[in-house]
Amino acid sequence: MPRLLVVSLNYKTAEMTLRSVRAALKAMEGLDAELVIVDNASGDGSAERIEEALAQGPWAQAAPVRLIRSTTNGGFGAGNNIGIRAGLSDGSAPDYVYLLNSDAFPAPDAIARLLDHLEAHPEAGFAGSYIHGEEGDAHVTAFRFPSVWSELEGSVRFGPVSRVLGHRSVPIGVPEQTSRVDWLAGASIMMRQSVLDQIGLFDETFFLYFEETDLCLRAARAGHETHYVRDSEVAHIGSVSTGMKKWARIPSFWLDSRWHYFSKNHGRAYAALATVMHAVGGGLWRMRVLVQRKTPADPPHFLRDLLVHDGKALLRPLPGVRQMAVPKRTPDTQEVRVE
16 A cells, blocks of 8 residues: 655644644545644744644544644745655655645545545646635636746736637636646645655745746656546635735735746746736736726736836846755754654
Protein backbone atom coordinates (compact mmCIF):
# COMPACT_ATOMS: atom_id res chain seq x y z
CA MET A 1 0.00 0.00 0.00
CA PRO A 2 1.40 3.46 -0.89
CA ARG A 3 2.41 5.67 2.02
CA LEU A 4 0.82 9.10 2.32
CA LEU A 5 1.69 12.26 4.23
CA VAL A 6 -1.11 14.76 4.82
CA VAL A 7 -0.02 18.36 5.51
CA SER A 8 -2.32 20.89 7.16
CA LEU A 9 -1.05 24.47 7.38
CA ASN A 10 -2.40 26.63 10.20
CA TYR A 11 -2.21 30.39 10.51
CA LYS A 12 -4.34 31.89 13.26
CA THR A 13 -7.25 29.51 12.64
CA ALA A 14 -6.78 26.92 15.39
CA GLU A 15 -10.40 25.83 15.76
CA MET A 16 -10.92 25.72 11.99
CA THR A 17 -7.73 23.71 11.56
CA LEU A 18 -8.81 21.19 14.20
CA ARG A 19 -12.17 20.80 12.47
CA SER A 20 -10.40 20.25 9.14
CA VAL A 21 -8.00 17.75 10.70
CA ARG A 22 -10.90 15.76 12.15
CA ALA A 23 -12.41 15.47 8.66
CA ALA A 24 -9.03 14.53 7.20
CA LEU A 25 -8.41 11.79 9.76
CA LYS A 26 -11.80 10.27 8.99
CA ALA A 27 -10.91 10.33 5.27
CA MET A 28 -7.53 8.71 6.06
CA GLU A 29 -9.05 5.60 7.64
CA GLY A 30 -7.81 2.47 5.93
CA LEU A 31 -4.85 4.26 4.34
CA ASP A 32 -1.18 4.00 5.28
CA ALA A 33 -1.05 7.67 6.17
CA GLU A 34 0.19 10.20 8.68
CA LEU A 35 -0.81 13.80 9.29
CA VAL A 36 1.38 16.76 10.16
CA ILE A 37 0.04 20.16 11.21
CA VAL A 38 2.39 23.08 10.60
CA ASP A 39 1.70 26.21 12.60
CA ASN A 40 3.04 29.04 10.44
CA ALA A 41 4.21 31.27 13.31
CA SER A 42 0.67 32.32 14.17
CA GLY A 43 1.76 34.06 17.35
CA ASP A 44 -1.82 34.18 18.66
CA GLY A 45 -1.84 31.03 20.77
CA SER A 46 -2.95 28.81 17.88
CA ALA A 47 -0.07 26.39 18.29
CA GLU A 48 -0.73 26.02 22.00
CA ARG A 49 -4.45 25.48 21.39
CA ILE A 50 -3.76 22.79 18.79
CA GLU A 51 -1.17 21.10 20.98
CA GLU A 52 -3.61 21.08 23.90
CA ALA A 53 -6.38 19.62 21.76
CA LEU A 54 -4.12 16.90 20.36
CA ALA A 55 -3.06 15.92 23.88
CA GLN A 56 -6.66 15.60 25.07
CA GLY A 57 -8.40 13.67 22.30
CA PRO A 58 -7.91 10.28 20.64
CA TRP A 59 -6.48 11.97 17.55
CA ALA A 60 -4.04 9.23 16.59
CA GLN A 61 -6.57 6.40 16.29
CA ALA A 62 -6.81 6.72 12.49
CA ALA A 63 -3.23 7.86 11.89
CA PRO A 64 -0.23 9.36 13.68
CA VAL A 65 -0.54 13.14 14.10
CA ARG A 66 2.27 15.64 14.63
CA LEU A 67 2.43 19.37 15.21
CA ILE A 68 5.39 21.36 13.91
CA ARG A 69 5.84 24.95 15.01
CA SER A 70 7.60 27.29 12.63
CA THR A 71 9.14 30.38 14.22
CA THR A 72 8.81 32.37 10.99
CA ASN A 73 5.92 32.88 8.58
CA GLY A 74 7.32 32.51 5.08
CA GLY A 75 3.90 32.19 3.47
CA PHE A 76 1.84 29.36 2.02
CA GLY A 77 4.59 27.61 0.08
CA ALA A 78 7.23 27.89 2.78
CA GLY A 79 4.86 26.59 5.44
CA ASN A 80 3.83 23.59 3.37
CA ASN A 81 7.46 22.93 2.50
CA ILE A 82 8.19 22.52 6.22
CA GLY A 83 5.57 19.78 6.45
CA ILE A 84 6.72 18.08 3.24
CA ARG A 85 10.37 18.11 4.30
CA ALA A 86 9.45 16.64 7.69
CA GLY A 87 8.47 13.42 5.94
CA LEU A 88 7.01 10.49 7.83
CA SER A 89 7.57 9.94 11.53
CA ASP A 90 10.13 7.19 10.92
CA GLY A 91 12.27 9.60 8.91
CA SER A 92 11.39 8.14 5.51
CA ALA A 93 9.74 9.90 2.59
CA PRO A 94 6.14 9.09 1.64
CA ASP A 95 5.00 8.03 -1.80
CA TYR A 96 2.47 10.84 -1.94
CA VAL A 97 1.92 14.19 -0.21
CA TYR A 98 -1.57 15.61 0.24
CA LEU A 99 -2.02 19.30 1.03
CA LEU A 100 -5.24 20.34 2.71
CA ASN A 101 -6.16 23.91 3.59
CA SER A 102 -7.09 24.60 7.18
CA ASP A 103 -10.55 25.71 6.02
CA ALA A 104 -11.19 22.66 3.82
CA PHE A 105 -13.08 19.53 4.80
CA PRO A 106 -12.72 16.37 2.69
CA ALA A 107 -15.56 13.94 2.22
CA PRO A 108 -14.86 10.52 3.80
CA ASP A 109 -13.64 9.09 0.48
CA ALA A 110 -12.05 12.24 -0.97
CA ILE A 111 -8.43 11.46 -0.10
CA ALA A 112 -8.66 7.80 -1.13
CA ARG A 113 -10.10 8.81 -4.51
CA LEU A 114 -7.15 11.09 -5.22
CA LEU A 115 -4.74 8.36 -4.18
CA ASP A 116 -6.48 5.75 -6.33
CA HIS A 117 -6.45 8.11 -9.29
CA LEU A 118 -2.72 8.77 -9.08
CA GLU A 119 -2.04 5.06 -8.64
CA ALA A 120 -4.04 4.35 -11.80
CA HIS A 121 -2.61 7.26 -13.83
CA PRO A 122 1.19 7.31 -13.75
CA GLU A 123 1.22 10.19 -16.24
CA ALA A 124 -0.30 12.44 -13.57
CA GLY A 125 2.05 14.04 -11.08
CA PHE A 126 -0.63 16.00 -9.24
CA ALA A 127 -4.35 15.45 -8.63
CA GLY A 128 -6.86 17.82 -7.04
CA SER A 129 -10.42 17.69 -5.81
CA TYR A 130 -13.75 19.15 -6.81
CA ILE A 131 -14.18 22.01 -4.34
CA HIS A 132 -17.51 23.35 -3.17
CA GLY A 133 -18.76 25.72 -0.51
CA GLU A 134 -20.45 24.58 2.64
CA GLU A 135 -23.82 25.21 1.00
CA GLY A 136 -22.86 23.06 -2.00
CA ASP A 137 -21.96 25.87 -4.41
CA ALA A 138 -19.17 24.82 -6.78
CA HIS A 139 -15.88 26.71 -6.59
CA VAL A 140 -13.71 27.38 -9.63
CA THR A 141 -10.36 25.76 -8.83
CA ALA A 142 -9.21 24.47 -12.25
CA PHE A 143 -7.21 26.82 -14.43
CA ARG A 144 -5.07 27.42 -17.50
CA PHE A 145 -1.61 28.90 -17.16
CA PRO A 146 -1.57 32.72 -17.28
CA SER A 147 -0.31 34.43 -20.44
CA VAL A 148 -0.23 37.87 -22.03
CA TRP A 149 -3.51 36.98 -23.74
CA SER A 150 -5.20 35.92 -20.53
CA GLU A 151 -4.13 39.25 -19.01
CA LEU A 152 -5.95 41.09 -21.79
CA GLU A 153 -9.02 38.84 -21.71
CA GLY A 154 -9.35 38.98 -17.94
CA SER A 155 -8.92 42.73 -17.59
CA VAL A 156 -11.03 43.99 -20.52
CA ARG A 157 -14.20 42.15 -19.44
CA PHE A 158 -15.77 42.39 -22.89
CA GLY A 159 -17.86 39.59 -24.40
CA PRO A 160 -16.54 39.72 -28.00
CA VAL A 161 -12.93 39.65 -26.75
CA SER A 162 -13.68 36.75 -24.39
CA ARG A 163 -15.28 34.80 -27.23
CA VAL A 164 -12.11 35.17 -29.29
CA LEU A 165 -9.70 34.60 -26.40
CA GLY A 166 -11.85 32.23 -24.34
CA HIS A 167 -9.34 29.42 -24.84
CA ARG A 168 -6.76 31.68 -23.17
CA SER A 169 -8.85 32.56 -20.14
CA VAL A 170 -7.25 31.41 -16.90
CA PRO A 171 -10.40 30.06 -15.17
CA ILE A 172 -11.66 26.90 -16.86
CA GLY A 173 -14.90 26.79 -14.93
CA VAL A 174 -16.02 23.67 -13.10
CA PRO A 175 -15.26 20.54 -15.14
CA GLU A 176 -18.12 18.07 -15.12
CA GLN A 177 -15.82 15.07 -15.18
CA THR A 178 -12.27 14.11 -14.32
CA SER A 179 -9.92 15.81 -16.75
CA ARG A 180 -6.44 17.16 -17.35
CA VAL A 181 -5.91 20.84 -16.46
CA ASP A 182 -2.95 23.19 -16.34
CA TRP A 183 -3.05 23.92 -12.62
CA LEU A 184 -5.25 23.61 -9.56
CA ALA A 185 -5.82 25.67 -6.45
CA GLY A 186 -3.97 24.22 -3.48
CA ALA A 187 -6.90 23.76 -1.11
CA SER A 188 -6.92 19.99 -1.75
CA ILE A 189 -4.14 18.62 -3.91
CA MET A 190 -2.14 15.38 -3.87
CA MET A 191 1.38 15.17 -5.31
CA ARG A 192 3.79 12.38 -6.08
CA GLN A 193 6.86 12.61 -3.89
CA SER A 194 8.96 11.42 -6.84
CA VAL A 195 7.81 14.42 -8.87
CA LEU A 196 8.65 16.79 -6.02
CA ASP A 197 12.06 15.14 -5.76
CA GLN A 198 12.55 15.87 -9.45
CA ILE A 199 11.26 19.46 -9.72
CA GLY A 200 11.68 20.75 -6.16
CA LEU A 201 9.15 22.03 -3.65
CA PHE A 202 7.28 25.32 -3.62
CA ASP A 203 9.32 28.36 -4.63
CA GLU A 204 9.47 30.28 -1.36
CA THR A 205 9.90 33.59 -3.15
CA PHE A 206 6.10 33.51 -3.43
CA PHE A 207 4.59 34.56 -0.11
CA LEU A 208 0.98 34.00 -1.21
CA TYR A 209 -0.61 33.34 -4.62
CA PHE A 210 0.87 31.92 -7.82
CA GLU A 211 2.92 29.31 -5.93
CA GLU A 212 0.64 26.45 -7.04
CA THR A 213 0.64 27.83 -10.59
CA ASP A 214 4.42 27.85 -10.63
CA LEU A 215 4.72 24.34 -9.17
CA CYS A 216 2.25 22.87 -11.69
CA LEU A 217 4.07 24.63 -14.53
CA ARG A 218 7.38 23.14 -13.43
CA ALA A 219 5.75 19.71 -13.27
CA ALA A 220 4.26 20.16 -16.76
CA ARG A 221 7.61 21.19 -18.19
CA ALA A 222 9.09 18.03 -16.67
CA GLY A 223 6.43 15.91 -18.41
CA HIS A 224 3.94 15.40 -15.54
CA GLU A 225 0.23 16.12 -15.91
CA THR A 226 -2.14 17.71 -13.40
CA HIS A 227 -5.59 16.12 -13.11
CA TYR A 228 -8.87 17.43 -11.74
CA VAL A 229 -10.64 14.49 -10.04
CA ARG A 230 -14.36 15.17 -10.03
CA ASP A 231 -15.40 12.41 -7.61
CA SER A 232 -13.04 13.62 -4.87
CA GLU A 233 -15.18 16.21 -3.10
CA VAL A 234 -14.01 18.75 -0.53
CA ALA A 235 -15.96 21.53 1.18
CA HIS A 236 -14.04 24.79 1.41
CA ILE A 237 -14.81 28.09 3.11
CA GLY A 238 -12.02 30.08 1.44
CA SER A 239 -9.85 33.10 2.30
CA VAL A 240 -10.08 32.52 6.06
CA SER A 241 -6.34 32.94 6.70
CA THR A 242 -5.62 35.45 3.92
CA GLY A 243 -8.58 37.75 4.44
CA MET A 244 -8.86 38.19 0.68
CA LYS A 245 -12.60 38.83 0.77
CA LYS A 246 -11.97 41.93 2.92
CA TRP A 247 -9.15 43.49 0.87
CA ALA A 248 -9.70 47.22 0.42
CA ARG A 249 -6.58 47.45 -1.75
CA ILE A 250 -4.49 44.84 -3.51
CA PRO A 251 -1.59 43.85 -1.20
CA SER A 252 2.00 44.16 -2.33
CA PHE A 253 2.65 40.44 -1.88
CA TRP A 254 0.06 39.65 -4.59
CA LEU A 255 1.76 42.07 -6.96
CA ASP A 256 5.17 40.61 -6.03
CA SER A 257 3.93 37.06 -6.71
CA ARG A 258 2.38 37.95 -10.07
CA TRP A 259 5.54 39.67 -11.29
CA HIS A 260 7.75 36.86 -10.02
CA TYR A 261 5.64 34.22 -11.77
CA PHE A 262 5.82 35.90 -15.16
CA SER A 263 9.45 37.04 -14.97
CA LYS A 264 10.74 33.75 -13.57
CA ASN A 265 8.95 31.51 -16.04
CA HIS A 266 8.87 33.68 -19.18
CA GLY A 267 11.43 36.45 -18.70
CA ARG A 268 11.18 40.10 -17.68
CA ALA A 269 10.25 41.32 -21.16
CA TYR A 270 7.29 38.93 -21.21
CA ALA A 271 6.30 40.02 -17.70
CA ALA A 272 6.36 43.64 -18.81
CA LEU A 273 4.26 42.80 -21.89
CA ALA A 274 1.75 40.98 -19.66
CA THR A 275 1.41 44.14 -17.59
CA VAL A 276 0.97 46.28 -20.72
CA MET A 277 -1.77 43.94 -21.96
CA HIS A 278 -3.48 44.11 -18.58
CA ALA A 279 -3.24 47.90 -18.63
CA VAL A 280 -4.76 48.07 -22.13
CA GLY A 281 -7.66 45.85 -21.14
CA GLY A 282 -8.07 47.54 -17.78
CA GLY A 283 -8.05 50.98 -19.37
CA LEU A 284 -10.78 49.99 -21.83
CA TRP A 285 -12.82 48.48 -19.01
CA ARG A 286 -12.58 51.68 -16.97
CA MET A 287 -13.79 53.71 -19.93
CA ARG A 288 -16.88 51.48 -20.08
CA VAL A 289 -17.36 51.90 -16.33
CA LEU A 290 -17.49 55.67 -16.81
CA VAL A 291 -19.58 55.73 -19.97
CA GLN A 292 -21.99 52.90 -19.19
CA ARG A 293 -21.98 53.47 -15.42
CA LYS A 294 -20.92 49.93 -14.66
CA THR A 295 -19.86 48.81 -11.21
CA PRO A 296 -16.05 48.80 -10.75
CA ALA A 297 -14.70 45.26 -10.49
CA ASP A 298 -11.16 45.79 -9.18
CA PRO A 299 -9.97 46.95 -5.75
CA PRO A 300 -9.43 50.72 -5.53
CA HIS A 301 -6.29 51.97 -7.32
CA PHE A 302 -5.55 48.47 -8.63
CA LEU A 303 -4.38 49.44 -12.11
CA ARG A 304 -2.21 52.26 -10.83
CA ASP A 305 -0.70 50.03 -8.14
CA LEU A 306 0.02 47.34 -10.74
CA LEU A 307 1.74 49.73 -13.15
CA VAL A 308 3.82 51.42 -10.46
CA HIS A 309 4.83 48.11 -8.90
CA ASP A 310 5.80 46.42 -12.16
CA GLY A 311 7.57 49.51 -13.47
CA LYS A 312 9.78 49.52 -10.39
CA ALA A 313 10.29 45.75 -10.65
CA LEU A 314 11.37 46.06 -14.28
CA LEU A 315 14.02 48.64 -13.36
CA ARG A 316 15.40 46.68 -10.41
CA PRO A 317 18.49 44.49 -10.83
CA LEU A 318 17.66 40.81 -11.21
CA PRO A 319 17.00 39.35 -7.73
CA GLY A 320 18.72 36.23 -6.48
CA VAL A 321 16.64 33.07 -6.38
CA ARG A 322 15.99 31.71 -2.90
CA GLN A 323 17.55 28.31 -2.47
CA MET A 324 14.98 25.52 -2.31
CA ALA A 325 17.18 22.70 -1.00
CA VAL A 326 17.49 23.01 2.80
CA PRO A 327 18.05 20.42 5.52
CA LYS A 328 15.10 18.17 6.15
CA ARG A 329 14.87 19.22 9.79
CA THR A 330 15.46 22.96 10.13
CA PRO A 331 16.41 24.65 13.42
CA ASP A 332 13.47 27.07 13.21
CA THR A 333 10.82 24.41 13.86
CA GLN A 334 9.67 22.50 16.91
CA GLU A 335 7.83 19.21 16.62
CA VAL A 336 5.22 17.65 18.88
CA ARG A 337 4.07 14.08 18.15
CA VAL A 338 0.78 12.45 19.05
CA GLU A 339 0.87 8.72 18.28
